Amino acid sequence: MPIIIAVSKTFSMEKITPLLDFGHTHFGENKVQEALLKWSDYKLKNNNIKLHLVGKLQTNKTKQAIKLFDYIHSLDSIKLAKEISKQQKIINKKPKIFIQINIGEEPQKSGINKNEIINFYNSCKELNLDIVGLMCLPPINRDPDSFFSEMKQLNNKINLKELSMGMSDDYLIALKYSSTFIRIGTKIFGKRS
Numbered sequence: 279m280p281i282i283i284a285v286s287k288t289f290s291m292e293k294i295t296p297l298l299d300f301g302h303t304h305f306g307e308n309k310v311q312e313a314l315l316k317w318s319d320y321k322l323k324n325n326n327i328k329l330h331l332v333g334k335l336q337t338n339k340t341k342q343a344i345k346l347f348d349y350i351h352s353l354d355s356i357k358l359a360k361e362i363s364k365q366q367k368i369i370n371k372k373p374k375i376f377i378q379i380n381i382g383e384e385p386q387k388s389g390i391n392k393n394e395i396i397n398f399y400n401s402c403k404e405l406n407l408d409i410v411g412l413m414c415l416p417p418i419n420r421d422p423d424s425f426f427s428e429m430k431q432l433n434n435k436i437n438l439k440e441l442s443m444g445m446s447d448d449y450l451i452a453l454k455y456s457s458t459f460i461r462i463g464t465k466i467f468g469k470r471s
C-alpha cells in the first residue's frame with residue numbers, strides 16, 4: 279500500500295488537526311521555518327507523526343531540518359549530502375532520504391541528472407546516508423507516463439525500495455509505476471491561496 283503524504287504547506291494547524299484526529303500520520307511541508315512553527319509542539323505530543331520535507335533544503339537549514347523531519351525528499355547535491363552526513367552524526371538522528379532526480383532535465387529544476395545517479399548514490403552510501411528511494415517532479419504540461427516509467431527503472435537499477443512521485447493531478451499515473459509515497463496537497467486541503 280502506498281503511503282499518502284498530506285502536503286499541508288500554507289495551511290494552518292486549524293485546518294490540519296482534523297486529519298490528525300482522524301489518525302492520519304504522514305504530513306509534508308516545503309519550508310523548514312514554517313514547519314518548525316507549525317509542527318514542533320505537535321511532534322512532541324504525538325510521536326506517531328511522520329514529517330516529510332518535500333521542498334528544497336538550503337544547506338544552512340540542515341540541522342533544523344534533521345531535528346524536525348523524519349524524511350527528506352529533496353537531496354539534490356553532494357554539498358547537501360555532506361552536510362546531512364555531518365549533522366546527522368552530531369544530532370544522532372538519521373532521516374530517511376530520497377534523492378531528487380531532475381527527470382525532465384529542466385534547467386530551472388533541481389535534482390540529480392539520471393546519468394549521474396549511480397555515482398551520486400555510491401557517494402551517499404559512503405557518507406552513511408539512509409537513502410530509501412528516488413523522488414521527482416515531472417515537467418508540467420507534459421504527459422508524466424514516460425517520466426514515471428523511467429523513474430521506476432532507475433529505482434530498480436539501484437535496488438531502492440521507495441519511490442516518491444505523484445501529486446494531486448498525477449497520482450493515479452504515478453501509482454501505475456509503483457510509487458510508494460504520493461504527495462497530495464490540493465486534493466486534501468483545497469486550493470492554496
Ligand SMILES: *Cc1c(COP(=O)(O)O)cnc(C)c1O
Nearest residue numbers: 285308332445446461462463464
Ligand atoms: C506542494 C507540493 C506537493 C503537493 O502538490 P498538490 O498539487 O497540491 O497535490 C507535492 N510535492 C511537492 C514537492 C510540493 O511542493
